[in-house]
Amino acid sequence: MSSGIKVFAPATVSNVACGFDVLGYALHKPGDEITVRFKDTKGLVIKEIRGAKGKLPYDIHKNTASVAALSLLKHLGEEERGIEMTIHKKMPFGSGLGSSAASAVAGAFAVHKLLKSPLSKRDLLPFILDGEVLASGSRHSDNVAPSLLGGMILCRTATEVYRLPTPKGLYTTVVYPHIEVLTKEARAILKPEVPLKNAIAQSANIAGLITGFYNSDFDLIKSCLEDHLIEHQRAPLIKGFYKVKEAALKEGVLGCSISGAGPSIFAISANSLIAENAGVAMQRVFNDLKIENDLFISEINSEGAILL
Amino acid sequence: MSSGIKVFAPATVSNVACGFDVLGYALHKPGDEITVRFKDTKGLVIKEIRGAKGKLPYDIHKNTASVAALSLLKHLGEEERGIEMTIHKKMPFGSGLGSSAASAVAGAFAVHKLLKSPLSKRDLLPFILDGEVLASGSRHSDNVAPSLLGGMILCRTATEVYRLPTPKGLYTTVVYPHIEVLTKEARAILKPEVPLKNAIAQSANIAGLITGFYNSDFDLIKSCLEDHLIEHQRAPLIKGFYKVKEAALKEGVLGCSISGAGPSIFAISANSLIAENAGVAMQRVFNDLKIENDLFISEINSEGAILL
Secondary structure (H helix, E strand, C coil): CCCCEEEEEEEEEECCCCCCCCEEEEEEEEEEEEEEEECCCCCEEEEEEECCCCCCCCCCCCCHHHHHHHHHHHHCCCCCCCEEEEEEEECCCCCCCCHHHHHHHHHHHHHHHHCCCCCCCHHHHHHHHHHHHHHHCCCCCCCHHHHHHCCEEEECCCCCEEEECCCCCCEEEEEEECCCCCHHHHHHCCCCEEEHHHHHHHHHHHHHHHHHHHHCCHHHHHHHCCCCCCHHHHHHHCCCHHHHHHHHHHCCCCEEEECCCCCCEEEEECCHHHHHHHHHHHHHHHHHCCCCEEEEEEECCCCCCEEC | CCCCEEEEEEEEEECCCCCCCCEEEEEEEEEEEEEEEECCCCCEEEEEEECCCCCCCCCCCCCHHHHHHHHHHHHCCCCCCCEEEEEEEECCCCCCCCHHHHHHHHHHHHHHHHCCCCCCCHHHHHHHHHHHHHHHCCCCCCCHHHHHHCCEEEECCCCCEEEECCCCCCEEEEEEECCCCCHHHHHHCCCCEEEHHHHHHHHHHHHHHHHHHHHCCHHHHHHHCCCCCCHHHHHHHCCCHHHHHHHHHHCCCCEEEECCCCCCEEEEECCHHHHHHHHHHHHHHHHHCCCCEEEEEEECCCCCCEEC
């Protein structure tokens, strides 16, 4: 039996205020670790799943990580290859931080590394999406692309993704309150129609945000990190949301909104000091509400999935 | 009496497909010429208006050009200064090419130059908007800002405007069919609500377009120059629109849509040859429909308003 290889794929913040369904970025922590090694018998198996409290299936056709891996193996003509996979879930489910995306990325990336496949990282995206669609029901890249590639990613379509520059020193604060928000419910709550004026304001903000990123213009980034379409619809699903946001803004963050479908709340700051102060202030609100919560602070992760 | 000075402010294409209300760029032609000179009696007067077929008022409080000029004079504490203005309208009204914006820009810019005011070009924007609001009823910069500053301009708000880079060689073709489209009607036809999925597609396109501009990525620019919110609502106001668009796309333009509220139709091309071929093809459609039309082809005008 080979010694195997271990990879890590990070959690991600998607939507990023004004970038609903089109923008996402990677964190340094938390994330998923997956180990793969060759075995003598044919085919892929999931040998062990840790940290998932029994919530993830061992059936390779039902697990996001193995489905992504299988899709890649099929493409490489290696479906029969004997591989065993150990999944170490080191992040919460249903947190709005792209848990299934991290699994799909780690699954495909691990097999890619094990087989020394000739593909580029970016080439893995379609296979990863085959895993992600299993969990989310749709082929969206706003979590998988940043988890794979790192950085701030614009997803024009599922496979047309672009890395955006971000100013040096940009920090992110994420607080995950232990509140259950089902992605399906968070989707269902959205009205199918939105006011034209809000759509225009959202356009202006995403346009301004990207311009701000290219020009390292913190004032512009700050004024554009505001969601006119989604946040007010989902905020009621997260007890304390507006207080948390207010607390973060008071500390001087550039913006604060809901990560993915929630309940995690992210803030983006111009430096680590503000990011840390915002983290304390955001946690205090949840603590006062007796809502357990976790805090993650890091620079934007520019590497994405890595070999450990 | 002084010899006076003469300025030119160009016509502009606003909306630019996916940039409804937030994006605009300047043409080289047509545009407005305004001459101003000092006179011995107090106050601003409009001495002559040419090329407007009697449609523009001589009352300085009702003419876009003089209202913008007056707003600037007031700011400079020079309301009493004796100035006479000659307006030479060298572009059509109601064409969707920012006729009133060009007048407002030329009016304020002319006075700015005559008085050798210490302001920067960009500082003139609020005064110009005072003129533009008279004509359009709202303080929008997507025509006035590009006419003043030149280039491709992102208008996040009326006074927060940003110059975007555009790839070298970008050409624009504009065909103005002599069809009457009232801006008010073109506004009234717009539904106050839009489908969320269209708002998302529009966000993805404006985000991608700006990224494409920064990276000189013609493929990305091409795939993003598509309007999901407005074009299909206004197209019925312009006879032949879809045929003109199809003809332009067949020639290989990067994108084609309605300029402003119409009826002018613009295309953007990667070089002048495509722009010229598209112009011929677009005109042919209108000619076949027996609709008189004018053609304007140029690079994107990077200067905006100039002293002649």
